[in-house]
Amino acid sequence: MPIFPKISLRPEVENYLKEGFMNKEAVSASGKETAEKKFETLLNRLSHPPSFxxxxxxxHLASVQHVKTLLLDEFQKQFNGLSVPVLQHPDLPDVLLIPVIGPRKNIEKRPCEAVVGAQCGNAVLRGAHVYVPGIVSASSFMKAGDVVSVYSDINGKCKKGAREFDGTKVFLGNGISALSRKEIFSGLSELKGIGVRMTEPIYLSPSFDNVLPSYLFLQNLPSAVVTRVLNPQPGEKILDMCAAPGGKTTHIAALMHDQGEVIALDKISSKVEKIKQNASLLGLNSIKAFCFDGTKALKLDMIVDAEGAPPFSPESFDRILLDAPCSGMGQRPNMAYTWTLREVMSYQPLQRKLFSVAVQLLKPGGLLVYSTCTITLAENEEQVAWALGTFPCLRLQPQEPQIGGEGMLGAGLSLEQLRQLQRFDPSTVPSQDTDLDALRDASAEDMIRLANKDCIGFFIAKFLKWKSTPEKDLQK
Structure with missing residues (x-):
């Protein structure tokens, strides 16, 4: 049985999502009961963290084996001598997997409580400590050094500074308070450090706060697959259209051995600074980051701008990654999704604007990879069907490595086309507990198989631009 309730969605959003999963093609292929069960399983899995x-x-700076050795030493300290394996992924050689232990059901709840916001709670379930800005409520008698039970206010109903909260809250585990209640709610804006250091989390995940920051990038497994599918080569000119915070950008540069040019765009200046910081921290010099709206990245006149800066001339990139802004409904753990149906549906037209620009910026013979971290049919398979119908210059390509499942029925794509897509679907794995005994008994192959399936919801499509297309045809 799942330890947390299924993800809470607005009724109209849940109905919209269900209609996508219960479409005529899917129901005809598997039956209504199977399709409905798959959808309910998905909602349950989204509220729980991935298994790894x-x-x-x-x-670019260190070997995988060297970093693996350093991590094993680090985890010995974090887990008080517990032996937790670190696995190298066989198809993603620069990716390491650390199993998440839990849910642990014998943790005693304490009278002293701290309530955190939903986003903070999600981070705690993935190994983070509780930082002061995330705390919305604390018991009136809480002082530094107390053992505190931490709860997540998944519906956002707790008032900031409350002394107690009897609304819907989910237990996340216990920790040691670093500050008193008075200090936490003193109003001092500079209080941004750790408020509660987690010592008995429901899910035991390693903390990566300041752990080997130049050697590691914390990244969901499908996000590491995307860049491999793009397959960047040294010396190429590559565009990452929606790049922040720079995980895929820096991966592209590393796979190119930092030889070539990686252009990273984002329209929010603070996020662009984060890309630059990550590139510098990881020692990568081939990345140029610009604060620029990707929908306006195509140069419409012949005026010469600053060299290398957007907008860009048509057909000027060898490969383009469009990791599109999306509704984000594949992220895990996520116990409550508060967006309205209008917000969810607003992404499809934006994605199409970005995609149309990407096609025009791509050289003939170039590759375009489109990805999202969401599970809706409209933002994934429907976008592929639209792209193939709108741009005759594009052909869908098989992906390597192929780790996720095939695409979902419902957008009118052929079975062959669906097999060329990758959809990472958490509903394919039933809820299960992982403890140290289970880890000792499991083979490396079994753990890798689980990691490939029990991850966030994600989607990848790969296109080849097989010929140049007149601009009038691209403006359809």
């Missing part, structure tokens, strides 16, 4: 923490090694 995934980190990508910065092979």
């Amino acid at each position: 923490t995934t980190v990508r090694v910065n092979t």
Whole structure:
């Protein structure tokens, strides 16, 4: 049985999502009962964390084996001598997998409580400590050094500074308070450090706070697959259209051995600074990051701008990654999704604007990889069907490595086309507990198989631009 309730969605959003999963093609292929069960399983899995923490090694600065050794030493300290395996992924050689232990059901709840916001709670379930800005409520008698039970206010109903909260809250585990209640709610804006250090979390995941920051990038497994599918080569000019915070950008540069040009765009200046910081931290010099709206990245006149800066001339990139802004409904853990149906549906037209620009910026013979971290049919398979119908210059390509499942029925794509897509679907794995005994008994192959399936919801499509297309045809 799942330890947490299924993800809470607005009724109209849940109905919209269900209609996508219960479409005529899917129901005809598997039956209504099977399709409905798959959908309910998905909602349950989304509220729980993936079975593995995934980190990508910065092979530009260190070998995978060296970093693996350093991590094993680090985890011995974090887990008080517990032996937790670190696995190298066979198809993603720069990716390391660390199993998440839990849910642990014998943790005693304490009278002293701290309530955190939903986003903070999600981070705690993936190994983070509780930072002061995430705390919304604390018991009136809480002082530094107390053992505190931490709860997540999944519906956002707790008032900031409350002394107690009797609304819907989910137990996340116990920790040691670093500050008193008075200090936490003193109003001092500079209080941004750890408020509660987690010592008995429901899910035992490693903390990566300041752990080997130049050698590691914390990244979900499908996000590491995307860059491999793009397959960047040294010396190429590559565009990452929606790049922040730079995980895929830095992966592209590392796979190119930092030889070539990686252009990273994002329209929010603070996020662009984060890309630059990550590139510098990881020692990568081939990345140029610009604060620029990807929908306006195509140069419409012949005026010469600053060299290398957006907008860009048509057909100027060898490969393009469009990791599109999306509704984000594949992220895990996520116990409550508060967006309205209008917000969810707003992404499809934006994605199409970005995609249309990407096609025009791509050289003939170039590759375009489209990805999202969401599970909706409209933002994934329907976008592929639209792209193939709109741009005759594009052909869908098989992907390597192929780790996720095939695409979902419902957008009118052929079975062959669906097999060329990758959909990472958490509903394919039933809820299960992982303890140290289970880890000792499991083979490496079984753990890798689980990691490939029990991850966030994600989607990848790969296109070849097989010929140049007149601009009038691209403006359809």
